[in-house]
Amino acid sequence: xxxxxxxxxxxxxxxxxxxxxxxxxxxxxxxxxxxxxxxxxxxxxxxxxxxxxxxxxxxxxxxxxxxxxxxxxxxxxxxxxxxxxxxxxxxxxxxxxxxxxxxxxxxxxxxxxxxxxxxxxxxxxxxxxxxxxxxxxxxxxxxxxxxxxxxxxxxxxxxxxxxxxxxxxxxxxxxxxxxxxxxxxxxxxxxxxxxxxxx
Numbered sequence: 001x002x003x004x005x006x007x008x009x010x011x012x013x014x015x016x017x018x019x020x021x022x023x024x025x026x027x028x029x030x031x032x033x034x035x036x037x038x039x040x041x042x043x044x045x046x047x048x049x050x051x052x053x054x055x056x057x058x059x060x061x062x063x064x065x066x067x068x069x070x071x072x073x074x075x076x077x078x079x080x081x082x083x084x085x086x087x088x089x090x091x092x093x094x095x096x097x098x099x100x101x102x103x104x105x106x107x108x109x110x111x112x113x114x115x116x117x118x119x120x121x122x123x124x125x126x127x128x129x130x131x132x133x134x135x136x137x138x139x140x141x142x143x144x145x146x147x148x149x150x151x152x153x154x155x156x157x158x159x160x161x162x163x164x165x166x167x168x169x170x171x172x173x174x175x176x177x178x179x180x181x182x183x184x185x186x187x188x189x190x191x192x193x194x195x196x197x198x199x
Contacts, residue, residue, distance in 0.1 A: 001132075002125050004068025009075025010110070016076070017083045018105065027076070034073035040134050042066050063135035071128050078120050082113030
């Protein structure tokens with residue numbers, strides 16, 4: 001789901017920043033609609049409403065699609081902020097080196113923008129991991145669904161809940177550490193660039 005979110009989010013951000021006005025408008029509309037409606041409603045719509053037009057998805061695929069499309073709207077805003085932070089003079093310098101506009105975006109602008117938003121993107125991945133519990137409403141076997149089954153079987157709601165909470169924590173901790181390391185490296189790089197600018 002995060003792969004879908006990252007890819008689509010970057011495409012939406014590029015359309016808003018550099019695309020034709022009408023495509024940028026559609027991207028804005030998508031972001032506003034998705035961010036303005038609850039994720040649970042989106043999950044239910046994709047799983048239960050799409051079969052009405054002949055598009056039937058398995059619970060797993062519907063969950064991945066719903067989470068990916070939802071988080072793409074948030075990633076689009078992150079990438080848009082990253083793209084805006086890259087100085088416009090860098091594109092002009094790339095064009096002066098006979099790069100095409102697409103090459104300037106691919107090799108100069110986008111890598112810098114991605115680097116800037118890695119910490120935020122990693123935090124979003126952790127949030128996506130937590131929001132995956134909502135997918136249990138379409139009968140997808142997941143930690144929260146496992147909790148209901150185990151607690152009903154063993155009549156131990158507290159112990160099972162504690163176990164599930166620890167499982168979520170263990171799944172999320174590596175990404176928390178990754179986010180902190182990425183943020184620390186980014187700040188180190190920023191300080192290095194600042195020192196070079198003063199020399």
